[in-house]
Amino acid sequence: MTEITQHYVDQFNAASAGLAGRGLPWLDDQRQAAIELFAKSGFPGQYEEDWRYTPLKPVIGKMLHVKVDSEIADTDISKDLITGLDAYRLVFVDGRFSPKYSDTSGLRDSIVMNSFEQSVVRNPELFTEAMRSEVPLSHGFAALNVAFSTDGYVIEVAENVKLDKPVEIIFIGVDSNLATQPRNIVHMGKSSQAIIIERYVSSKQTGAVVNSTSRITLDDSAKLGYYLVQTQANDASQITSVDVRQGRSSWFGCYTLTLGGQLVRNNLRVSLQEEGAHCDMLGLYNTGGKQHVDNHTTVVHAAPHCTSRELYKGVLDQRSRAVFHGRIKVEQGAQKTDASQSNNNLLLSSNAEVDTKPQLEIYADDVKCAHGATIGQMDQNSLFYLRSRGIDEQDARALLTFAFLNEVLDEIEVEPLRHSMESFLAERLLENA
Amino acid sequence: MLSIKNLHADIDGKPILKGVNLEVGTGEVHAIMGPNGSGKSTLANVLAGRDDYEVTRGSVEYRGMDLLDMKPEIRAREGLFLAFQYPVEIPGVTNMYLLKAAINSVRKHRGIEELDAREFLKLIKEKAAMVEMKQEFLYRSVNQGFSGGEKKRNEILQMALLEPHLSVLDETDSGLDIDALKIVAEGVNLLRSEQRSMVLVTHYQRLLDYIVPDYVHVLAGGRIIRSGGKELALELEKKGYGWVEDQAAA
16 A cells, blocks of 8 residues: 555544444445545556546645535635526535525425435435445545545436426535545436536635546436536646446436636546437537646446437647547447447647547447547638638637537537536637637 | 739749739729639739738739738728638538628728627628528528538628628639529629729639629739730630730740
8 A cells, every 4th residue: 555545544544433424334334345445446547548648646645635624614606606597506615515505495395405414414314225326436536535525415306207497516616725525426216307517616716626426327218417517716626437327218418518627537437227228428628728638438338229429529728638538338238239429629729739549349249339539720711711701810719619619519408508608618718819 | 992013922932923913993893814723813812811822022002001911801801802712611600600790890990880680680681682592591600511602602692791892702603503603693793883893713704704894814824914805705715725825925
């Protein structure tokens, strides 16, 4: 065990008695298993293929800067709200649930929407078997999250229930250099429908680190639109691990929108476990400065007649860097699989860098799998065309960049969210052009 | 309007224009004809400000200004319009957006109030009808999936909207069937006026049956080797470019 691993294990032993939900056997077991696994594996290193491009060093040292006092900081959330978005809302300030800023009034009884901490402490019976299901500990960060998680959100939508409004979860970073470990759990009952918008923002430059896990289960014919929106300050870092299991004929639409952060590493794994399941995975990243955005996606076709479609588009400026690693795994017997994947990048600077890597593992013989990746620069003909119509060079560049990303923006079905992303991007593109 | 003197231009160090002289007066329509590779498109693009070309000698005066000293967008705002030989497809930018951004940038530059959404819509519908463009094309991405004729019509629509002082039409007839050619030519003819000058760059005489020029010039080997009235075009059609080239060489 390395010194740093030992340090975290010691911290766990010292803190475990005080962790939320202490005494719940399923949770205690999960935490114990997680720390044991972490003790063995430690943090992923750059010698591992899946992590070789991710500069983790600055994050690793900060992973346990937890807040000691129990006071939840005051903050002004008005500037972080999305204009025109009418949603049920849970707000977490520095990783802790803040009832003051949250609003779930009007929510039907058939829907559970609460904080992880409050639920494990006050209503542990809420945790049905589906919700207790283990987070796959595929790397040290996920293990650390399960071991140390104190809060996060819990959503369960009962059978046949359709949410009338989206659910918005806002994680605000307020205090400096804090590390938070949100553990999020979503269970969509049979034929239920919902939209979840999970957002990460910062009130100022904080240098904070968020290490989150989200465990999402969709029963038969459930539909979930899940938006992961990362607009935190550009000195903040985040590791996300989203694990999804889909039942028969269910639909999962995943939208990963990354505009903020110094280092952002998103691990997304979707498992299509029963026939007829479909998932759409959309991604958008726009980076500048020395930002590093890393998207690792895996879609597992474990049953026949499932479809998956993946499109990630990125625009990189200055010295920023992006990594896209998309894996499609078609298991034996998953016949009639239809999977597509593409990753397109636009480089605005000669110092920006993209590493893109598709990976197909196919163990069935009657399948359709397509993938493609492109890395290009601004099209000079288009630029000249726009300028010859009287449009400023700066505006023309911003417009073309915007147009490049539009294919993904267009798919955002929550209109106020799409508008907010568009204006966020427009502002940034005009500033940098 | 336009005064080109001894213009030389290179692309990748290779000389294309080798001393072009041309005077275009206000309200005049000039046709520039010539064989492939003679430098016709280069001339059109140099006038619009494409930076793939390097002007090595000569001068271009446009409405009393040094044209070569102006950025492409400033040239456009000052009323110079290039109708592209190959209009560019821009996925993700709607035609409407481009047209509105274009007209407002020109208006702003000229100190006229920008059009609001309603005023713009009224104007664009009127102009679209003029070039017989279906409304649905306005809401599609710029030129994306347009046929050759639709693209050229879109160029004329932009020209009609921007009301330039000087239009340079680069091979506007290429790739058009006869019906599309008539519609495009009609649009151009509607825009002819005593205040507006036009330079038509074309390989074939065909276009000039519909848009009758005041002057015809033959560009060959990077120079204008012969100028005349509209009858010169007919003579070229009969005798071919070899005829003037031989004469020039003699």
